[in-house]
Amino acid sequence: MIANEQCSNLTDEDLVIKTLADQEFYYCLVVRYEQALKRYVSRITNVGDEEVEDILQNVFLKAYLNLNDFDPSLKFSSWLYRIAHNEVVSNHRKRLSRHVGETLPLDDWLGLSSGHSLENELDLTLTREQLAKILSLLDKKYQEVLILKYIEEKDYLEISDILQKPMGTIATLMNRAKKQFKTLAKKHEIKF
């Protein structure tokens, strides 16, 4: 087993190369992204912890199997988030086919680490509960771009790579997401 300290100085790209030579190095990549991806998957799905972990295991396995498909000109994190996004979509479809109802447990949203940039951007004063509630009410496509931008702190190019949409489309989605967010905030009588 590779100790985490052995790879702390290595970049993602170095770790990919090392993993291709020795699978044990993959542990470092898993550890490096586990928490971030867990948070991301939790926020864009409405499933419990166990299912989130199942999704994450699939994400890391798929990433491992497709490691040779990783394009070093992209960020590794973008590539990994894209696999996670696709896995969430696939999981969502399976749930729909099984007619599993989806309700968003508000508690899952309360772990929001930072929503301040979103509040500043929209000139809103929100409690974490309000922020969580409004985010949960947004259309899925808007919810995800806002989460990626303001909570996962990805730039437009990274979001474009994750969602596999042109940057212009991402900008449009972002604008519409902000508008919908504001509308919902007004509707819920949140102070501006």
Added chain:
Amino acid sequence: MTVIGKNVLSQIRTANLRPKPRWFFQLRESGLWLILVLALVTIALMISLFWFFASETDLSLMMWLTGRPFFYGRGPGTLLLVIFFVAIFLVWNFRNTRRGYRYNLGLIALIFICISAALAGIFGYLNFNKRLDHGLMNMPFYESRQQYMIAVWQQPSEGRITGEIVAASGSSSFVLRDFSGVKWQVSSAMAVWRHNMVPEIGLQVKIIGSDQGGGNFLASYIRPFMPMMDGCGLGNKSFGQGSCGMMN
């Protein structure tokens, strides 16, 4: 060790999983690009063939005579459908290439239109469209421009007939055998002959006029059936002396 990390590594070890080889992804990407190029060439060929159809079948006259769009015929209609579906496939295929998603759909479509148009022009210049038309003539799904024109022109009740002159007596009348084998006594004394042609046995013509009944047809306008890519008229039959390849 994290639970997920432990589980993932354990599954990798237990199942002895290995990343898929690089050549697999390279082959897939190359395949996508190859299909993309083939689709682009197909569209360009179809456009050049469509243009050939349009330019060789009296486009404006047909629209005026039939009162319906040119692409109503099975041949042009099939071409348009093929172009439409291959174009959708082309854009979809491009979106699935490694970086395809980064580009705006409208921009991609515009670039493909320009490339297709340029290629279609080159194919037309090299007469690929004529050769393709000739090659496709016997295909069951394909209605060649000759068949299309015969279908449109062989409508005596609408005042149009087409066929080959089998007997001529001066310029005032001749006998025409249409492409279904029916003979017509055509009175052409008042007719305008395109390119100052004269009735001549073996000449293939299309005629606008009126059906007088009893196999008689009063012609008001006569033009050659069509120029051919090699020789003249259907079955290499002549339009008349020195008129081979003459544009109608």
